[in-house]
Amino acid sequence: MNKKEKTHSLSQERAPIYEALEQFKKKRIVPFDVPGHKRGRGNPELTAFLGEQCVSLDVNSMKPLDNLCHPTSVIKEAESLAAQAFGAAQAFFMVNGTTSAVQGMVLTACKKGDKIILPRNVHRSVINALVLCGAEPVYVNPEIDKRLGISLGMSIKQVEKAILENPDAKAILVNNPTYYGICSDLRSIVKLAHKHHMLVLVDEAHGTHLSFEKSLPVSAMEAGADMSSVSMHKSGGSLTQSSFLLMGPSVNAGYARQIINLSQTTSGSYLLLSSLDLSRRNLALHGEQIFRKVIELAEYVRSEINKIGDYYAFSKELVNGDSIFDFDVTKLSVHTLDIGLAGIEVYDLLRDEYDIQIEFGDIGNILAYVSVGDRKRDVERLISALAEIRRRYRRDKSGLITQEYIDPEVLTTPQYAFYAEKESLPLREAAGRVCSEFVMCYPPGIPILAPGERITEEIIDYIEYAKEKGCSMTGPEDHNIERLNVIINYALE
Incomplete structure (x- = not known):
């Protein structure tokens, strides 16, 4: 339970x-x-x-x-059961993916001109919500682990500084856990935010399981957060595109339902709804047992990968009590640069040479999603494939880019930039201009560039490098990402 x-x-x-x-x-x-x-x-x-x-x-x-837009019977009962299972005051069934749950949180908390404090390494759905509602982001740029090249959690000192400099902010949004398993000090952030009368929204897309096994990091609802978006389809066992939006007692659930109904379909799929219902029941009754097995499996694979040599499957040894307050050990994140291959190159080799599909590969790391559906023989195959890739393809790592995250220079709001008059320029000619669209690798869907940010030579180098290595790039109007849309006549200092 x-x-x-x-x-x-x-x-x-x-x-x-x-x-x-x-x-x-x-x-x-x-x-x-x-x-x-x-x-x-x-x-x-x-x-x-x-x-x-x-x-x-x-x-x-x-x-x-029943009716998803205005539930009065079976969907209402199912939502009550979901709220009970996750320790929430209210749960909403979401069938437009966790993207719609994230947008529901932001749009419930913020209106045009409101400020929201958040890390810049958010999923694109967060910035999409800012485009829709016109809220102003106040970014807390995360610290970087220089060896792994990944962004970390939100430091309490950075959050407090942002609050004191922006006392009129309406909310703070936290990624918890990140794609890589990094967890922030959620309880302290909630306490600090509530002291200053701000809501706490948690993108818990990768943390469904946190509510069901006591050795795992604290869940958003247990930490006292006001809203969280939960991808049941990721680690909870439901069908793709099905999620929960959870609410604490301080949020007006009736207003939140109105916000959700602005964009969620009026024709909710009963395949998705029933998958949420059955998966919630399974986790409520058996979740602790399920996720204990997942933890044991992930820890076994992590240990075996680290024995291969050169790979680094990282875990709780990274915890520093602040920007890495805790670590979700179910996340099998593996650093690959020491074998001389970018994460995306290992990702491609696993799929093309070994018929193994992992969650994603980026510039320096891969993520293999371990869940209740995995079998011992499957993970042994992954371990063997990684060992063989090291033996066959290992090379000198010089020339590889190590850093996944580049601090952005934000010049205007995402909404203004997205809807402003724009022109299309060749990628290199766009340097110094203000971007009016998104550029990202997907997965994980964290923007390299977002509307309203300055395009720098460093960012262009990163985009070209990611393309060269085979990352799946999305976002721009130009499908080949050889051109970018920029704001016309924006006065740059």
């Missing part, structure tokens, strides 16, 4: 949406509503591919199945 004690009339053994769908199937209702495939009969090829059981449950909102 969750770390917090729960008292609620609903039982975690229930799965209200799943149960309602089971009852719906038994009634053999003749459909004269959407979707038009009519339980799969209208698209036999799709039905054969996905299976009749799946397609027959791709149904529309109706009274027995």
Whole structure:
């Protein structure tokens, strides 16, 4: 069960949406509503591919199945159970991905002109929300681990400095944990923010499991955060694109629902909703056992990789009590530069030569996502492949870029820059100008450039290097990323 004690009339053994769908199937209702495939009969090829059981449950909102935009029965019950499982006052089912949950948090907390304190190494969904609402970011640029080239968590001193310099800020947003497993001192940040009457929003996309195993870092809700976005599909077992938005007691849940309904679909997929319902039940009943096994598996793989030589699968030894307050040991992050290969090059070799698909590779590291679905023989195959890659492809590491993160120079708000008059310039000619679009490697989806930031020669070098190494680059209007959109007539000092 969750770390917090729960008292609620609903039982975690229930799965209200799943149960309602089971009852719906038994009634053999003749459909004269959407979707038009009519339980799969209208698209036999799709039905054969996905299976009749799946397609027959791709149904529309109706009274027995409730309505995601205004839940009053089974979805409402399922949301109450989710809130109970995660120690939250309110939970919202999100079927537009964690992107919509993150945007829901920011748009609930901030309006046009409001300030929000946040680290710059946020997912693009955060800055997208600033484009939409017109809030002004106050960046706390994270410290960098120079050996690994990765950005760390939020230092308490940096957060306090940002608060004192911006006492009118409405909220603080924290990545916890980061893609690499780095955790900030969330309890202290919450205490500090609340002292200054600011909300705390947590992008907990990679921390679903933190609520269910006591040896793991503290979860957002347990730390007293006001809102958190949780990717159930990442480590919680639900279908891709399904997530939770969790709320603490100080947030107006009715207003948050209105904000969510501005952008979330009115045709919520019952495949996604039922996957959230069943996955929540599984974690509530068996989460501690599940994630204890995941921890043991991840620790075993980490140990074996470190025995290979040159690779560095890092863990809790990085903890410094501040910018690395804790570490999520389920994250199998591996530094690769000492074998003379960028992380993205190892990523490509694993996929192309060994039929192993890991989560991502960047300039200096790879991340293999370890979960309840992994088997011992699968991780042994990964270990063997990494050993063979070192043997076959190891080379001198000179000339490799080591740093993943470059501090940006922010000149105007993301909203102004995104909607301003713009022109397209060749990449090199854009140096010194103000960018009006995003540039990022995906995954992890953290912008190298965001709207409103100065384009520097260092950033251009990084973009060209990432392209050369094979990183999947996204964001700009120019698909080949040979040109960038910049603001016209922006007065630079």
